[in-house]
Amino acid sequence: MSPSMSQNGNINPTNNAISLKQLATLVAAELAELGDNTDPVARKKVLQAISQHVSTACLDDGFVARHLSARAEGQSVREVLHEDSELGFCICGHVYADAAHGNAHDHGPSWAIYGQAEGETVMSDWKVENTKTDNGQSVKLVKKVDTYKMMRGDVHVYDIGDIHSPSRDLPVKLIRVEGENLDHIERSKIKQIDD
Numbered sequence: 001m002s003p004s005m006s007q008n009g010n011i012n013p014t015n016n017a018i019s020l021k022q023l024a025t026l027v028a029a030e031l032a033e034l035g036d037n038t039d040p041v042a043r044k045k046v047l048q049a050i051s052q053h054v055s056t057a058c059l060d061d062g063f064v065a066r067h068l069s070a071r072a073e074g075q076s077v078r079e080v081l082h083e084d085s086e087l088g089f090c091i092c093g094h095v096y097a098d099a100a101h102g103n104a105h106d107h108g109p110s111w112a113i114y115g116q117a118e119g120e121t122v123m124s125d126w127k128v129e130n131t132k133t134d135n136g137q138s139v140k141l142v143k144k145v146d147t148y149k150m151m152r153g154d155v156h157v158y159d160i161g162d163i164h165s166p167s168r169d170l171p172v173k174l175i176r177v178e179g180e181n182l183d184h185i186e187r188s189k190i191k192q193i194d195d
């Protein structure tokens, strides 16, 4: 199957299949268009465009089989599939064999796009109600404002500062695109005040 070329020269997926290279090329093209524009509305538009490509990958059995295979015992759930040396974004595969319940968190200075490739995630969104200082550090006090289910093909954009908490009772496979490698970022200090 040969990829098609769009008018601006980007490689587009065909027949609902997408390769890692195609996905990386599409993400890079969108981010290059955004450039150093820090306007949140412009960024959100670009991230929404990227999320459509992430959804395509989540729904592509071949992509999931190639890049989201079951982890061996002791192997990290997280694999960085692609890290862009120029733009800094990462495409990651996360494969959880067991239940996983995360606390409310943000991604520091980065955005992230979560795509559900297998299984089900119950995601909650939180908003900052207040802040306090604890041992000289600023702590965000957050309240839950929304809870929603993510099924295969569902994708959600978490912009810079968006606070969320995932909950998974059964095995899941996820594709995550991150503005920068989240292994290296510092997250905000957050305390849940109504869970």
Ligand SMILES: [Fe+2]
Residues within 6 Å of the ligand: 105, 106, 107, 112, 164
């Ligand atoms: Fe997150």
